[in-house]
Amino acid sequence: MSDYDYDLFTIGAGSGGVRASRVAAAHGAKVAVAEEYRVGGTCVIRGCVPKKLLVYGSHFAEELQDAAHYGWTVAGMSFDWATLRDTVLRDVDRLNAAYTQTLENNGVERFLERATITGPHSVRLASGREITAKVILVAVGAWPVLPEFPGVEHCITSNEVFHLPELPRRVLIQGAGYIAMEFAGIFNALGSQVTVVNRSDQILRGYDESLRDRLLQITMARGIEYKFNCPITEVVRQDDGSFLVTAGRKDPVAVDTVLIATGRKPNTAGLGLENAGIVPGEKGEIPVDEHSRTTCPSIYAVGDVTDRVQLTPVAIREGQAFADTVFGNMPRTVDYTCIPSAVFSQPPLAGVGLTEGQARNRHGNVKVFTSDFRPMKNVFAGRMERGLYKLVVDANTDRVLGVHLIGPEAPEILQAAAIAVKAGLTKVDFDATVALHPSMAEELVLMK
Template structure:
């Protein structure tokens, strides 16, 4: 066997790369990981973790109003300091970054704080010009926010910059209608900004069940969020006062203080040397097989850079499967069926399995059960906001093939319920389970 510097060289220390590095090292491999920014990747540094903390902070806007109905003497106008929340969130990010770094070091993984590019099937070059060799190379560089190609786009921000703002905008336009757009729309709205969501189609949150996303749209509009559908960017003009005027198709121009692009994410493969090394890319994503192997036998990829399922827990599983397969003598593949997903909007939504339309196309005969209700807390708070739970079942067997929800805490509820869907349980088995009263989750066993 050839003499290499490392058994495994990982490029990218995000969720997938960190897991693969740690587990491979635990199995006895000599591992190095190169990271040009910070250990932890998009999720920890500029994604789901800090965003969820902002969502918690934003939710106090409604909680403080609701508290009055529960007897708490809360002033009509509560002061909010953005910089306090921002700085505390960034401090927590620093802590987790340190924890990730310590975990790698404890397992004997060498961390190289430089950009690395691929120069061949078994070689990489660091930013300082140093060449390293490895028996296997794992690409785990993730993805970055897409920015539309239109005049003035340089005046906008992405989710990366949203965590570092000096002040909250009074008016913000968010381009896109996926989970990032809707989550930040909720954050900015709750913290006092006027929010306009602009989308090139009529649909928000494609891929989620139609009834659930329609409910979110209704609630969002009721709260005062504006939507501009069938709108494409024409140009952004920056005025002398710093305000941005957005010119778009099918609508009058909109003037705001800030524009945020949430129009998808692009794999970070540009300039990485992959194509030159013979790795096949498709729309910028590394094409891999079920063992995470690229078209080059010694080069592998996991996580968002493969553009299979852009979710942190999926990247972690892919990293684990890769390390167990090639260093732990435990061949493992990831099962991509029935992956639960959530949108931490206001209110949040979550789903697992097939939507109603998908089930109709694939199964033909289906039965749909639902519960449309006002959560007890909302009733006493005087908040006219309804939750919706929906269960999609195989019409022949009663097996639950999809579960979709919107309402308070539904991501927490769905995680447990997703186990039942993954296990292939039936509506009858849910019905046989005694309700835990009074809870919102009891609606899962009471659906009609």
């Protein structure tokens, strides 16, 4: 008989926690998981999945406008926010049930309440029950950061934006990262007047500069207004329910919704880490080694709570590696190089590997190949927006160090290109590949 109630107790049933729990159970461990809200985590419940569905919904505004060029007559067009919102939320319900079923099918016991750490091998549920476990896994993810200024209580974050009672006529978004740019595109396409304010003078730090510049130009042409070096200093609620927002030294702006998208921080507050001798980092993150083990040998952590790479597929890989290592006798680590990422802005952009700036800093001698083109669909519809594809190549070895794309379906195209970059293929390998015509993706193998 074990000295503990469970072999593994997981705190948090998001992507990383669910993967780790079910794989550990498949390896024969007795597993339980605690989740204080809903099974599925940020991505499924209040993040990338419902947001991508909103992106799809907003695309119809452009598609319906372009339909006439393809012979379609669409009369009486109108949009109902409540229909889209409720359809998205129903799909969230479906996914919550699917993730729950996955745990159930694998024999993982579930506690739908908050759990906190009380020691190296113990947790306490919100109901007061004490539980012991040989190993504890923390997979509680991250939470939106709210800056401090008068009236911040009137603002919403990406957690609440999916539940808006109606489509706001005027939206102000603070931040210029991927969350901010994606929601700016959604609201702009749906007809809202969108203003983006940011404390710095650039958007999407970390992405290739050429793509960032192109996205800025296109979104400004689409009607999104930007105010740089202008963090919000005050939000005042008006008698009619609207808000007067002061940002930087600019004149106040009247809006209906203020969305804060200034980043996310590890969700470790009140978790009880101190009871196991674990000291969080400056951002609240849990320090771990290459096997996701904390400074307490019986406690591990995966996903956004470690602040290594805040991406769902990374959390899943970390959860898999943890379970295989600790319960499957198959030690694994996660390779964090060449991780592809995308921004589902409008148009979307995606990248993998080194940006041009990063490549020049690390390798010095690099070659850059670009294709600046007008997608066929845009030509036929009379839209002037241009796509931009970019290959960053090591001039000494001919190895492709990075691929960066902006244009329709860029994320879908990049996934295959990411395999090539990860495999260390060269520009000659790209050139030797026959083009798939007519497609936008063919530009990847036609650059000279």
